[in-house]
Amino acid sequence: MTGVISWWEAALLGLLQGITEFLPVSSSAHLRILGPFLPSGTDPGAAFTAITQIGTELAVLIYFRKDILRIALAWFAALPGTGASAARKADPDVRLGWLVIIGSLPIAILGLVFQHAIETYLRNLYLTATMLIVFGLILGAADRYGKHALPLSRMRWRDGIIFGFAQAMALIPGVSRSGGTITAGLMMGYTREAAARYSFLLAIPAVVASGFYQLYKSWGVAGPVAAGPTALATIIAFFVGYGVIMVFLRIVSSRGYWPFVAYRVVLGIVVIALLNMGIISAH
Numbered sequence: 001m002t003g004v005i006s007w008w009e010a011a012l013l014g015l016l017q018g019i020t021e022f023l024p025v026s027s028s029a030h031l032r033i034l035g036p037f038l039p040s041g042t043d044p045g046a047a048f049t050a051i052t053q054i055g056t057e058l059a060v061l062i063y064f065r066k067d068i069l070r071i072a073l074a075w076f077a078a079l080p081g082t083g084a085s086a087a088r089k090a091d092p093d094v095r096l097g098w099l100v101i102i103g104s105l106p107i108a109i110l111g112l113v114f115q116h117a118i119e120t121y122l123r124n125l126y127l128t129a130t131m132l133i134v135f136g137l138i139l140g141a142a143d144r145y146g147k148h149a150l151p152l153s154r155m156r157w158r159d160g161i162i163f164g165f166a167q168a169m170a171l172i173p174g175v176s177r178s179g180g181t182i183t184a185g186l187m188m189g190y191t192r193e194a195a196a197r198y199s200f201l202l203a204i205p206a207v208v209a210s211g212f213y214q215l216y217k218s219w220g221v222a223g224p225v226a227a228g229p230t231a232l233a234t235i236i237a238f239f240v241g242y243g244v245i246m247v248f249l250r251i252v253s254s255r256g257y258w259p260f261v262a263y264r265v266v267l268g269i270v271v272i273a274l275l276n277m278g279i280i281s282a283h
Contacts, residue, residue, distance in 0.1 A: 014233030018240025021056040024179030036280040047214040054211035055238035092153040099160030104205040106168040129271035131174025136264030143257040146186035
């Protein structure tokens with residue numbers, strides 16, 4: 001049975017969004033998996049996921065406000081026509097600002113090109129479960145064999161482009177936006193914390209733009225989640241997400257990513273088992 005998602009269901013989805021958005025476990029996969037178990041039995045949809053991510057990205061903006069302000073000021077001060085010196089243009093913060101912009105292009109372009117597939121075919125739960133397992137194992141290998149040596153100040157243009165395409169993989173539920181970018185960072189030799197912090201920064205333009213685009217697109221259009229419950233879920237996602245950022249950075253600095261790898265693999269196996277038993281549907 002399917003129906004319109006209720007207020008308390010939306011609140012639960014917002015809680016789940018806030019918990020999973022910054023962890024390398026795929027928030028979109030969790031929202032997709034939870035949908036069939038709600039009393040309404042409804043997949044909240046890609047639009048709901050994108051809109052609630054506005055809340056979690058607001059948490060990023062507040063938590064990393066000093067870093068973001070420093071990078072933004074350095075970037076604007078080094079723009080052509082400002083008379084900036086060569087030394088200022090070579091500032092790592094200026095380069096980081098450009099890399100965030102360039103790294104946001106792949107997910108923006110591919111998101112528009114494959115929008116229909118993202119909202120339909122790619123939400124198949126067999127595919128979601130497979131991505132959870134496969135990319136979980138890749139994350140584990142990157143965490144195990146990565147050099148964990150490079151800080152963000154050493155990032156090169158090539159690295160920024162690779163980060164961008166890794167983030168774009170998250171258009172497939174189950175891959176994980178943070179998981180994709182963190183995995184790429186670890187494989188290129190960045191420290192665990194540097195990979196995580198850049199994952200947060202890189203997500204800001206793409207996720208905020210996607211969220212407001214979906215908000216504009218769905219304004220006044222009837223969907224599985226009404227405007228009020230969606231707003232509630234977004235607010236809850238903000239407060240929960242802010243707390244998760246602090247805890248997550250402590251965990252990866254001391255324990256690495258293996259707890260998340262194990263969780264992804266187990267969850268993927270459980271979802272496949274539920275699908276094969278006919279308890280949940282793939283579509």
